[in-house]
Amino acid sequence: MTQQPFHHGNLRAVLLDQAERTLRQGSVDDLSLRELARQAGVSHGAPRSHFIDRQALLDAVAERGFERLTEEVGRAGAAHPTDLAERLRAAATAYVRFAVTDAALLELMFSAKGTGSAPGVQAAAGRFFSTFGALFDADLRAGRFRGTDPERTRLLFVAVLQGVAALIASHRVSAEQGAGLVDEAIELMLA
Amino acid sequence: MTQQPFHHGNLRAVLLDQAERTLRQGSVDDLSLRELARQAGVSHGAPRSHFIDRQALLDAVAERGFERLTEEVGRAGAAHPTDLAERLRAAATAYVRFAVTDAALLELMFSAKGTGSAPGVQAAAGRFFSTFGALFDADLRAGRFRGTDPERTRLLFVAVLQGVAALIASHRVSAEQGAGLVDEAIELMLA
DNA sequence: ACCTGAACACCGTTCAAGT
DNA sequence: ACCTGAACACCGTTCAAGT
Numbered sequence: 001m002t003q004q005p006f007h008h009g010n011l012r013a014v015l016l017d018q019a020e021r022t023l024r025q026g027s028v029d030d031l032s033l034r035e036l037a038r039q040a041g042v043s044h045g046a047p048r049s050h051f052i053d054r055q056a057l058l059d060a061v062a063e064r065g066f067e068r069l070t071e072e073v074g075r076a077g078a079a080h081p082t083d084l085a086e087r088l089r090a091a092a093t094a095y096v097r098f099a100v101t102d103a104a105l106l107e108l109m110f111s112a113k114g115t116g117s118a119p120g121v122q123a124a125a126g127r128f129f130s131t132f133g134a135l136f137d138a139d140l141r142a143g144r145f146r147g148t149d150p151e152r153t154r155l156l157f158v159a160v161l162q163g164v165a166a167l168i169a170s171h172r173v174s175a176e177q178g179a180g181l182v183d184e185a186i187e188l189m190l191a
Numbered sequence: 192m193t194q195q196p197f198h199h200g201n202l203r204a205v206l207l208d209q210a211e212r213t214l215r216q217g218s219v220d221d222l223s224l225r226e227l228a229r230q231a232g233v234s235h236g237a238p239r240s241h242f243i244d245r246q247a248l249l250d251a252v253a254e255r256g257f258e259r260l261t262e263e264v265g266r267a268g269a270a271h272p273t274d275l276a277e278r279l280r281a282a283a284t285a286y287v288r289f290a291v292t293d294a295a296l297l298e299l300m301f302s303a304k305g306t307g308s309a310p311g312v313q314a315a316a317g318r319f320f321s322t323f324g325a326l327f328d329a330d331l332r333a334g335r336f337r338g339t340d341p342e343r344t345r346l347l348f349v350a351v352l353q354g355v356a357a358l359i360a361s362h363r364v365s366a367e368q369g370a371g372l373v374d375e376a377i378e379l380m381l382a
Numbered sequence: 383a384c385c386t387g388a389a390c391a392c393c394g395t396t397c398a399a400g401t
Numbered sequence: 402a403c404c405t406g407a408a409c410a411c412c413g414t415t416c417a418a419g420t
Contacts, residue, residue: 156379
C-alpha cells in the first residue's frame with residue numbers, strides 16, 4: 001500500500017523542491033534530471049511529463065526564485081512604510097541574504113540563459129523589478145534622492161545590489177562588507 | 192608533410208582561443224572538450240596533455256579573461272591621467288564593452304566556480320582589482336569623493352559596474368542605458 | 383494523464399600504447 | 402613530451418508501452 005507510486009500529480013513540485021535544495025549546496029552544473037528523478041524515487045523518464053527538457057526545469061526554478069525574492073524583498077520593505085532609508089536598507093538586507101543563501105539560484109535567475117528565453121521567467125523578473133521599484137515611488141516624486149532620472153535611480157540601486165551579490169558570491173567580499181557597501185550606496189543616493 | 196601533427200606545443204593556445212570564440216557566441220554550457228578537440232583537429236584525449244579536466248580549461252579561460260580585462264580597463268584609464276571623472280568614465284566604458292562582447296566569459300570569470308577554487312584565477316582577479324583600484328588612488332587621498340571609506344568607494348564602483356554588466360547581460364537594460372547608469376554613479380560619487 | 387524502461391547520441395575521464 | 406584510440410560511467414532526450 002505504501003509502495004504505490006509515491007507521487008500523485010505532485011512530482012513536479014517535488015522535483016522543483018529538490019532542485020532548489022541541490023542548488024543551495026552546489027552549482028547549476030550539479031543539477032541532473034536523472035539524479036533528481038532518482039531522489040524522487042521515479043524513473044529517469046518521469047520528469048518528462050512535467051518538464052519538456054532540462055532547460056524547462058531550470059526556467060521553472062528561476063521563475064520560482066524570482067517569486068520568492070519578490071516576496072521577501074517586498075515584505076522587508078513593507079515593514080518600514082515611513083522611513084525611506086530604513087526601507088531601502090531592509091529591502092537590501094533581504095536581497096543580500098537571498099544572494100548568500102541561494103547564490104547559485106540567483107546566478108541562474110540572472111544568467112542570460114535564465115532571463116533570455118522563457119516568457120514565464122521574464123514575467124516573474126518583471127514583477128520583481130516593479131515591486132522593487134515600488135519601494136522608491138513616493139519618495140522619488142518627493143525628490144528625496146540626489147539622482148536626476150527616477151528610473152535611473154531605481155536601476156542604479158538594483159545594479160548595486162546585483163553587483164554586491166556577485167562580489168559576495170565570488171568570495172571577494174564578506175556578507176558584512178556587502179552590507180556596508182549597500183549602506184554607503186544608500187547614503188550617497190539620498191539628498 | 193603538411194599532414195604532420197598540426198600542433199607543436201601550441202595546442203594549448205589553440206584550445207583556449209577556440210574556447211573564447213565559442214563563449215562569445217554561446218554560454219559556458221556549449222563548451223565541450225571533445226568539440227574543442229574536434230575543431231582543433233586532434234583526438235578527444237589530446238586536451239588532457241594540457242588541461243587535467245574541463246574545469247582546468249575553464250579556469251585558464253577565466254584567468255586569461257581577467258588579464259585582458261585588466262589590460263583594457265587599465266589602458267582606458269591611463270588615457271586620462273588628469274581628469275578623474277573622465278578616467279572613471281573611460282574605464283567603465285571599457286568594462287561595459289567587455290561585458291557586452293564577452294558576456295559569457297565575464298559570467299564565467301565571476302561565477303563562484305571560476306573564482307572559488309583555482310589559485311591562478313584568484314591571482315588574476317586580484318591583479319584586476321588592484322589595477323582598478325589604482326584608478327582612484329591619488330584622488331581618493333585628495334578627498335575628491337563623497338564616500339567615507341576609500342576601500343568602500345572602490346568596491347562600490349566595482350559593484351556598480353558588475354551590476355550594470357549583469358543587467359545588460361540579462362537584457363534588462365541596453366548598453367546605452369548601462370552607460371547612463373555608470374555616468375549617474377560617477378556623478379553621485381564625486382563630491 | 384502520468385510513469386516505465388529500452389534505446390541512442392553525446393560527454394568527461396582514464397589509461398595503455400604509440401611517436 | 403605529446404597525442405591516439407578504446408573503454409567506462411554518466412547524462413539528456415526520445416518513444417513505445419504500460420496503468
